[in-house]
Amino acid sequence: MLDWDKDAPVQEGKTRAFLIGDAVHTAILEPEKFPLRYVSAPELDLRTKDGKKRYPILRKKI
Numbered sequence: 423m424l425d426w427d428k429d430a431p432v433q434e435g436k437t438r439a440f441l442i443g444d445a446v447h448t449a450i451l452e453p454e455k456f457p458l459r460y461v462s463a464p465e466l467d468l469r470t471k472d473g474k475k476r477y478p479i480l481r482k483k484i
Contacts, residue, residue: 436444449456461484467473 445456445460448459463480464476466477466480468477
């Protein structure tokens, strides 16, 4: 067991699944904290002129 602990791979950063799990956990078990930690953003296509124009406006709101 000790050898495995020493040689176990270390995960750097959080995976997408972990981030979604955190958000779901917060929404269900700590709903008062959800709007303080997460933001709902409209879908933007940064390949278009409209998306590029709206992106800085959205960033200012965050």
